[in-house]
Amino acid sequence: MSQALLEFRVVSKAFVHVGLRGRQEVVAVDKVDLVVPPGQTVGLVGESGSGKSTVARIALGLMRPTSGTVYFGDQPINRLSRKEWRGVRQKMQPIFQDPASSLNPRRSVEQLIRTPLDVHNVGRQSDRRSAVLSALQRVGLTSRYLGRFPHQLSGGERQRVSIARALILRPQLIIADEPTSAVDVSVQAQLLRLFAEIKSDLGIAYLFISHNLAVVKHVADWVAVMYLGRIVEFGTREQVFMSPHHPYTQALLASVPNPDPSSGRLRVLTGELPSQAQIPSGCRFRDRCPHAFARCAIEDPPDYEPLPGKRVACHLVDPARRP
Numbered sequence: 001m002s003q004a005l006l007e008f009r010v011v012s013k014a015f016v017h018v019g020l021r022g023r024q025e026v027v028a029v030d031k032v033d034l035v036v037p038p039g040q041t042v043g044l045v046g047e048s049g050s051g052k053s054t055v056a057r058i059a060l061g062l063m064r065p066t067s068g069t070v071y072f073g074d075q076p077i078n079r080l081s082r083k084e085w086r087g088v089r090q091k092m093q094p095i096f097q098d099p100a101s102s103l104n105p106r107r108s109v110e111q112l113i114r115t116p117l118d119v120h121n122v123g124r125q126s127d128r129r130s131a132v133l134s135a136l137q138r139v140g141l142t143s144r145y146l147g148r149f150p151h152q153l154s155g156g157e158r159q160r161v162s163i164a165r166a167l168i169l170r171p172q173l174i175i176a177d178e179p180t181s182a183v184d185v186s187v188q189a190q191l192l193r194l195f196a197e198i199k200s201d202l203g204i205a206y207l208f209i210s211h212n213l214a215v216v217k218h219v220a221d222w223v224a225v226m227y228l229g230r231i232v233e234f235g236t237r238e239q240v241f242m243s244p245h246h247p248y249t250q251a252l253l254a255s256v257p258n259p260d261p262s263s264g265r266l267r268v269l270t271g272e273l274p275s276q277a278q279i280p281s282g283c284r285f286r287d288r289c290p291h292a293f294a295r296c297a298i299e300d301p302p303d304y305e306p307l308p309g310k311r312v313a314c315h316l317v318d319p320a321r322r323p
Helices: 052-059 082-089 109-119 125-138 155-167 185-202 213-219 237-242 247-254 294-298
Strands: 006-019 022-036 041-045 067-072 092-095 173-177 205-210 222-227 230-236
Touching: 006 052, 022 041, 022 052, 022 205, 022 230, 041 052, 041 213, 052 173, 052 205, 082 092, 092 155, 109 125, 109 155, 125 155, 155 185, 185 205, 185 213, 205 213, 213 237, 222 237, 222 247, 230 237, 230 247
Parallel strands: 041 205, 041 222, 092 173, 173 205
Antiparallel strands: 006 022, 006 067, 222 230
């Protein structure tokens, strides 16, 4: 993998909850190592509650990790002050899951897209309207939308406005947290094509977070599979989708509907995601794993490398293990 644009080094995030059971520590992210190279897309997948959105918030500076370091380029960013973060945010922009809640309903499309330019004082006032028009056209909308408000737009149009707002500063990286989950399948396909065009034309990198493996397969160069706060498999798109090693990755892929009736019955991942406050000993996936053996209950697996550049946290791929 090439030089990192965004890098997580052994990053963890724990929350303390005080309730009827007393004081509990909830580990949302556990020793995550993750690299997003310049101009490439890393897909981060996993079930709801696996910690994906916490990774996004840490990357965006909305939340500080409990331990570990986050780098943007060569700069450690997880301890920056609010003022220092302003320069980083010009280069790193978010796109959120639900544009209906992330767009201010009292602002017009023009005002929404222009806001980052005003906040960061980018360009001359007289040039900002043309910059807004350019960003709007980039996402497939016309000047007729400038005076409209979010409630006058469809779900797909609102998300296009969110994308235009993220692009207006010409960032190096976009953190997209479930950006297509709030729209129907036909609009989802249009948005995925748009993301691919933006990446090709502008060289923007993405950390693309989704629970939908079909979406990630369409957009990602690299794939990180997350389970209960930990990345359990990481590799190129081909390595993960064509040669999955971790039983969790295999189960996720087996649960994806296939239009080919000869491909066999759909298999559903059994059991429920354990509580982050009570992570199982040893391998955190062992209670749901059909291949678990004695060692899995005792020892948390390290990252093995079954293929060059691929990491898998599973004792089954330990080269020292004998059948």
